[in-house]
Amino acid sequence: MTHNATGRLTDALAVAAEPSPFQSFWMGGFECSSHRRRDGARVDVVAASGHDRAAAADYRQLAAHGIRTVRDGVRWPLVERSPGRYDWSSFLPQLRAARETETQVIWDLCHYGVPDGLDVWGPTFVRRFEAFARAAAEVVRSETDGVPWWCPVNEISFWSWAGGDAGYLPPFANGRGFELKVQLARAALGGVDAVRDVDRRARLLWAEPAIHVACDPSRPHDAPHAEGHRLAQFQAWDLLAGHLWPQVGGSEDVLDVLGVNYYPTNQWVHGGPPIGRGHPQYRPLRRILTEVAARYGRPVVVAETGSEGDERAEWLRYVAGEVRAARAAGVRLDGVCWYPIANHPGWDDDRHCPNGLLGYLDPDGARPVHAPLARELARWRARLPSPVPASAPRRAEPASGSP
Numbered sequence: 454m455t456h457n458a459t460g461r462l463t464d465a466l467a468v469a470a471e472p473s474p475f476q477s478f479w480m481g482g483f484e485c486s487s488h489r490r491r492d493g494a495r496v497d498v499v500a501a502s503g504h505d506r507a508a509a510a511d512y513r514q515l516a517a518h519g520i521r522t523v524r525d526g527v528r529w530p531l532v533e534r535s536p537g538r539y540d541w542s543s544f545l546p547q548l549r550a551a552r553e554t555e556t557q558v559i560w561d562l563c564h565y566g567v568p569d570g571l572d573v574w575g576p577t578f579v580r581r582f583e584a585f586a587r588a589a590a591e592v593v594r595s596e597t598d599g600v601p602w603w604c605p606v607n608e609i610s611f612w613s614w615a616g617g618d619a620g621y622l623p624p625f626a627n628g629r630g631f632e633l634k635v636q637l638a639r640a641a642l643g644g645v646d647a648v649r650d651v652d653r654r655a656r657l658l659w660a661e662p663a664i665h666v667a668c669d670p671s672r673p674h675d676a677p678h679a680e681g682h683r684l685a686q687f688q689a690w691d692l693l694a695g696h697l698w699p700q701v702g703g704s705e706d707v708l709d710v711l712g713v714n715y716y717p718t719n720q721w722v723h724g725g726p727p728i729g730r731g732h733p734q735y736r737p738l739r740r741i742l743t744e745v746a747a748r749y750g751r752p753v754v755v756a757e758t759g760s761e762g763d764e765r766a767e768w769l770r771y772v773a774g775e776v777r778a779a780r781a782a783g784v785r786l787d788g789v790c791w792y793p794i795a796n797h798p799g800w801d802d803d804r805h806c807p808n809g810l811l812g813y814l815d816p817d818g819a820r821p822v823h824a825p826l827a828r829e830l831a832r833w834r835a836r837l838p839s840p841v842p843a844s845a846p847r848r849a850e851p852a853s854g855s856p
Contacts, residue, residue: 471752473787474600474656474710476521476557479834481794481810482757483511485526487566488623490801496566499528502797503814505543508550511795514811514820516554518827519834524604524660524756524790525551526561527589529582533568536581539588545596552597559602559658560593562586562644565612565622573616573624573633579640586644590651604658604756605644608714609637609689611662631688635701638692642702660712660756661689663741665720667734672724679723690749710787712756713745717768730771738775739782746784753785757792761808766825773833780837791830795820 484498499505504525515523531543551558563582571578586605593601606612616622617633626633648655664686668679688697690711695703720735721727728735746753755776760768772789780786795809810827811820 471785475754475788477519478788478837479518479520479830480522480524480754480788480790481515481520482524482790482792483526483795484793484797485528485561485564486800487526487528487530487564489566489569491620491625495530496800497528497531498793498797498800499526499547501803502793502795504795505546507814507818507820508547509553510818511811511820512550512554512556514822515794516556518810518830520794521555522557522559522788523551523794524559524561524658524792526564528566529563529585530566530568532589533581533585536568536571537584539585541592544589544592548593548596557599557602559604560589561604561607562589563605563640564607565616567623573636578636579643582640583643583647587647587651590648590655594652600654600656601648601652602656602658603644603648604660604712605648606637606641607660608662609634609641609692610686611714613637613689634688635692635698638689638703639701641693642704642707645707657707657709658712658754658756659690659693659708659710660714662686663713663715663719663745665736665741667720667722667728667732667736669722669725675723682723687748694749708749708751710752710754711745711749712754712790713742714757714792715741715755715772716758717760717764737778738772739779742776742779742786743782743784746779746786751785752787754788754790755786756790758789759792759808761806763825765808765823766829769826769829769833773829773837777837791826 483504484502486496486498489495504511512523525547527544532539532541534540562585567573571581590601612622613630613634616624617626617630618628620627645657664683666679666683668676690708691697692701693703693707694705715738717729718727722734742753755772758772759765769791776786776789791810793809795811796813797806798804799806810823810830812823814820
């Protein structure tokens with residue numbers, strides 16, 4: 454891919470002509486955070502939601518709603534309980550359930566959680582993640598025949614802010630957000646080399662928050678700061694692509710599919726409150742999606758979107774309409790992932806989060822369905838045709854190594 458406008462247009466047209474690599478346009482994501490809270494408690498949403506016990510049933514239930522592609526997670530802290538020694542008992546049931554139900558899974562390798570005692574700031578973090586990614590890829594290759602999909606490090610931008618500036622996620626730092634962003638990108642790039650060494654067919658989804666930061670008209674002097682914060686949303690992808698700090702090792706071939714994570718709270722006034730769709734400075738999602746696609750010339754997926762309670766169906770209606778508008782304008786959009794797809798306890802206080810299509814497991818092991826969201830999904834499955842899936846997905850060339 455070139456950096457000039459003509460080259461990007463040529464790339465975008467070539468990308469638009471490719472068949473979709475996904476089994477379904479509509480996707481579901483299982484929340485798989487596995488970090489430690491500040492009080493020391495380990496978060497494990499896969500277990501808390503019951504998905505670890507019901508993966509096969511969950512995948513089958515989603516298939517009944519036309520969802521054959523999902524996001525799910527390999528919980529690194531559960532797998533590597535001591536340096537370099539791996540216990541796959543927490544992962545194999547999910548992997549085998551996906552194989553049994555013929556569900557296509559995009560596996561998160563690091564969703565905020567790292568093994569106990571591992572210093573995120575040091576070089577050992579990068580080496581340990583590379584080794585873990587390689588081992589995970591070997592397990593997947595030994596158990597399955599399909600093209601493997603990976604999200605190496607989930608939401609580098611959010612994690613670097615929450616863990617490096619806000620002191621909310623590990624490593625609970627302040628004033629070190631960009632430093633953490635670079636470190637996470639370095640680890641992610643090492644993970645890419647590792648999974649490609651194991652299987653040159655490996656595909657990559659990079660899920661990052663999409664935001665908009667408006668400037669209060671009464672404070673026009675804030676405009677450069679607001680725009681700077683808005684543009685920072687692209688730093689993770691730019692690091693991975695080698696556009697920013699190329700000494701980290703980024704390369705444009707690493708950018709495969711870009712995942713846009715977008716929620717009702719993703720827009721705000723700089724130095725002020727969040728803004729919603731009724732606000733005059735709210736930026737329509739279609740414009741955000743168009744900017745991402747035009748900036749990088751890569752396929753785009755809405756990798757996370759969702760809302761809670763009675764707002765779920767209406768939020769899907771909005772997102773689907775914006776996706777349809779963006780596609781009509783020529784944006785290559787290969788999917789929409791409702792996230793989380795199953796209700797779960799909250800990170801901080803274990804509150805009930807009613808945000809899924811599926812509810813909690815009942816005593817018989819079944820999950821109730823949120824009927825309004827299911828009806829809205831069924832309508833949009835008919836209104837928003839899926840791209841034709843590829844019978845043999847495009848293979849990504851490896852950065853190094855052998856098949």
